[in-house]
Amino acid sequence: MGRGGSGGGGGGGYEAVDDPDGYFGEVVAAHYDDTSADMFAAEAVDPVVDLIAGLADGPGGDARALEFGVGTGRIALPLARRGVPVHGIDMSRAMVERMRAKPGGEDIGVTIGDFATSRVDGPGFAVAYLVFNTINNLTTQDAQVDCFRNAAAHLVPGGRFVIEVGVPDLRRLPPGQNAVPVRVGATRLGFDTYDVATQGMRSHHMMVVDGRPVYWSLPFRYVWPAELDLMARLAGMRLRDRWAGWKGEPFTNDSTTHVSVWEKV
Incomplete structure (x- = not known):
């Protein structure tokens, strides 16, 4: 993969923007x-x-x-x-x-x-x-x-x-909404949020691993x-x-x- 930092684990997320990976x-x-x-x-x-x-x-x-x-x-x-x-x-x-x-x-x-x-x-x-x-x-x-x-x-x-x-x-975004679900399952949820003014988006992922919740979030720019x-x-x-x-x-x-x-x- 390309740029950015790693996501987070446990009960919440974090963004390690200084992570060399x-x-x-x-x-x-x-x-x-x-x-x-x-x-x-x-x-x-x-x-x-x-x-x-x-x-x-x-x-x-x-x-x-x-x-x-x-x-x-x-x-x-x-x-x-x-x-x-x-x-x-x-x-x-x-x-x-x-x-x-x-x-x-x-x-x-x-x-x-x-x-x-x-x-x-x-x-x-x-x-x-x-x-x-x-x-x-x-x-x-x-x-x-x-x-x-x-x-x-x-x-x-x-x-x-x-x-x-x-x-x-973007056709899935009604007026006033900025989030679109991309995956809904018993052990994993995912949705994308959009900033139409900047072409920015963020992908959010939540899943259960070994009985524990894990969350990570990644930024993107759609094109x-x-x-x-x-x-x-x-x-x-x-x-x-x-x-x-x-x-x-x-x-x-x-x-x-x-x-x-x-x-x-």
Whole structure:
């Protein structure tokens, strides 16, 4: 994952904004794979790996891939098993340590740092990618613009930058309301709060672990598809494709997510 500080545990939450791991420190990392278990299923992972592997085997025949926010290796590990060399950038040592403990995790090169600005030495990459809403972890427009520029700086000419992110769900906000539930279950609750004036949002999570309540809260900045296209233009890239999902579903007015591919000019 990207920037921020870790959440809190016990009966309430805290924000360790000075945590070097950002908002994805030990408290979040300890439960991340379990709380996102559906995203680790083959039906969620395989289409992502298929698309990125195809893009990696592109410009110049260089199959190297760069993941911004490599986390616990949800995509990097199966992509590497497909024969694509993967390097990741991530601020959270706690998340990366969990990837390292998995089979093949030691073989993934990782640069610890902010993926909006951290640089990886060596030849350029055929594809850079940023999935599962991670662009929103950059909580200012300037940081998101920097991310596009950083991606372009790492790509070979003709290389591709891929982002998967939700379409802002503001149609679910009636006048006077700023909260939207995203998960309601017996052992876990989640809801997002929005500040429409600043494009700020915050994701709140509450779950029961070993009979004890755990709460953490993460800040985000939501971003519109057209805004991302402008960021790409500022970085010297142009939109090549936009779908509603990893299987190439058409992007429409009712799409809740999009997978967008920009090409370095």
